[in-house]
Amino acid sequence: MISALMWPLLVGLVMCSAFEALLNPRPRPFWQRSIAVNVTHTGSWLLLFGLLALLLQRPWFAVVVVLSLQLVVIQSSNSKSRTLNEPFICHDFEYFWDAILHPRLYVPFFGVGLAIAASSAGAVAIGAFFYWETSLVTSEGASRFLIGAFEVIAIGVLLLSFSLPKQPAITLQPVHDMHQLGLFASLWAYGVALMRAPVPKPEQSPFHALTEVAKAHPTEQSLPNVVFIQSESFFDPRSWCDDVDSGLLHHFDTTRANATLHGPLNVPAWGANTVRTECAVLTGIAPEKWGARQFNPYRTLSRHTLPSLASSFKAAGYRTVCVHPYLASFYFRHKVIPQMGFDQFVDISAFESSDKAGQYISDRAVARKIGRLLEDDDNRPLFVFVITMENHGPLHLETPSQDTLAATMPGAPWPLPDHLRDLAVYLHHLGESDKMLASVKSTLNTANRQGLLGWYGDHVPILPEAYEYFTPPDSRTPYMIWSTQGPEAQHLLAAGERLASANEPYELAANELGVQLFKQVFGHDISSVMIKAEPEPQEQE
Known part of the structure; x- marks a missing residue:
């Protein structure tokens, strides 16, 4: 050398x-x-x-x-x-x-x-x-x-x-x-x-077997419309920070009180990496099953097709639509969403610049889009999966407003100290998410079909200054499943499966949530199929 x-x-x-x-x-x-x-x-x-x-x-x-x-x-x-x-x-x-x-x-x-x-x-x-x-x-x-x-x-x-x-x-x-x-x-x-790392096999997704249940459902007329919302950075900060107004999530509280199922959701992401949670919910495959692919599973799904919640609903005769008010190519969703069984992908091109609230398309605009989809009745039940954007960071690019503090942190001083600035911006958008929830519920209640609403947060938000001041919150996010028929609509699920009763919280992993939503629609069929599938007892030789 x-x-x-x-x-x-x-x-x-x-x-x-x-x-x-x-x-x-x-x-x-x-x-x-x-x-x-x-x-x-x-x-x-x-x-x-x-x-x-x-x-x-x-x-x-x-x-x-x-x-x-x-x-x-x-x-x-x-x-x-x-x-x-x-x-x-x-x-x-x-x-x-x-x-x-x-x-x-x-x-x-x-x-x-x-x-x-x-x-x-x-x-x-x-x-x-x-x-x-x-x-x-x-x-x-x-x-x-x-x-x-x-x-x-x-x-x-x-x-x-x-x-x-x-x-x-x-x-x-x-x-x-x-x-x-x-x-x-x-x-x-x-x-x-x-x-x-090997690519997960189709059989590893619970929707591989559940698709057969969906195909066997006798008629489309009895199936409800299903709206499943992945709310950006949604979590309940009131127990974590006493400064947050107790009435901030009024519609969320009301809906949860009448939900068929709700509780904390263990999500495989913190602050970002939405697709880790999104993939777990839609495919039903736990992150550890992906091995080293778990950190960006959509790169794999852009080249490989796996059964999903959407493909199972599609097998039952549903029209399946994904709504994401951002660029379709981000995280390869323009390739992944169709391969998951969605008939239509509504991206940011379907929205106007006037639909923005802050940096991104508002949750209210997304709620209006959901309403128009539900009104477009083609005699098929509708499954809409929504990936919101309004509360996406970086939050520090927005300036908090003193006018919004009365509904978010009424006791906060003005001007806000550094650890409350991003939090105030976040809470304002969180309140808008709550209003979106009320709007979607209202639309489902007035539709001709019965309706089912699933709601969950993909991860907690990025608030490093607030976390340093108050200590970090629980990494879990809330989820709930609500029906226009009320809490009594919860189906009897598979024998031996323990679910919450009397509206008590029931903890789920992210990869279990989509399955539970599916079972809310096809629960009786799943039980009967599982019973029929059990082998007859045989004598030991």
């Missing part, structure tokens, strides 16, 4: 290792990690440095580029940990492209000023190094430079080939794995696990 590469390589390796101390939460020290993990770290640096040196022909410039990219990942990881309680994993690299396509959803969490400063510094560095640092092709000759660069790359590849198979097994708990392995080794481990 030529000496011109040696010093940049060694200095960069030391700085790269030191930069890991900037991660929050911080990984364990190198001397407490396994040899394989440390070899993976070293091999990763050699590979990245060698490739950049080969491309740029300037080793010190290559060091700065690699370290700058590492700092971007570290800052992204720290921002993600602060807002989502989860560090950066290899799945998150695709979000850099999403940040370019949808900057409002990502850049504010990274820091607009930091993003501008980093971009400006990068542009200055590129110009400076190209001007001051001599190309090694010029100073060392093309042959010596190429041999030296390929030697560095080859050593990096060999080290990784040795170390990656010997790394400790990951737990798929990102916080724990980052602490144990550090940045480079954990990125490799999650990448390898993702490539090796």
Whole structure:
């Protein structure tokens, strides 16, 4: 290896290792990690440095580029940990492209000023190094430079080939794995696990069997219209923060008191990553069944079809519609939604700019869209799955209004302290979600068919300042299933299945909620089918 590469390589390796101390939460020290993990770290640096040196022909410039990219990942990881309680994993690299396509959803969490400063510094560095640092092709000759660069790359590849198979097994708990392995080794481990993770089989979805129940239903006339709403960042903050007005969720309280089923929902997301909850609810497949694919299951579903709640309703003769007032391509929904069995996908193109409330399409506008869908009667029952957007962050891009505090936090001081500013914005939109609930109920009550309403939150909101001040809330969100027939509409479900009685809360996992909604419609049929399916007792030989 030529000496011109040696010093940049060694200095960069030391700085790269030191930069890991900037991660929050911080990984364990190198001397407490396994040899394989440390070899993976070293091999990763050699590979990245060698490739950049080969491309740029300037080793010190290559060091700065690699370290700058590492700092971007570290800052992204720290921002993600602060807002989502989860560090950066290899799945998150695709979000850099999403940040370019949808900057409002990502850049504010990274820091607009930091993003501008980093971009400006990068542009200055590129110009400076190209001007001051001599190309090694010029100073060392093309042959010596190429041999030296390929030697560095080859050593990096060999080290990784040795170390990656010997790394400790990951737990798929990102916080724990980052602490144990550090940045480079954990990125490799999650990448390898993702490539090796099998795609869930159709039989793993409960809707694979429930579709047959739906097909066997005798007539469409007795089936209710079903509206299933995934309310963005919906949770009940009143027990978490005493400053919140007790009447903020009046319609939610009234509906829950008359629900056929309600309680806390264990969701696999915090602050964001909506599709983790969404996928669990619609497919009925628990996150752990996805393995390393659980962190963005829609990437898999964009290429593979699995049974879902929508496809089961469709098998029973339902017209199935998904309403999401955002870009259809986000999270590959333009591919996933049709493959899940939806006849129609209503995205942001079906709304007007006047429908906005804050940064996104309002919940009231979505409620009006649901009403028009229910009025469009084609003699088939309707299943509408709704993914709202009004309460999506970043909340700090909106300014709280003193006029709304009377209905949200009447005792809060003005001007608001920092820990209440985002919370005030959130609570205003939460109140709008409550009004949407009342509107949808009213529409279902006046329709010709009976109606069923499912409602749940995908995750708690991103409110780091408020959480730091008040302590974080329970990660669970509320859910409920309400019928126009009243609480007595709850069907008798499968024998031995315990459900809440007398309106007591019944806790569910996210992957169980869609199944319970389905059973509210086809409960009697499910019970009879299960009874018929039980094998006859046989004598032991």
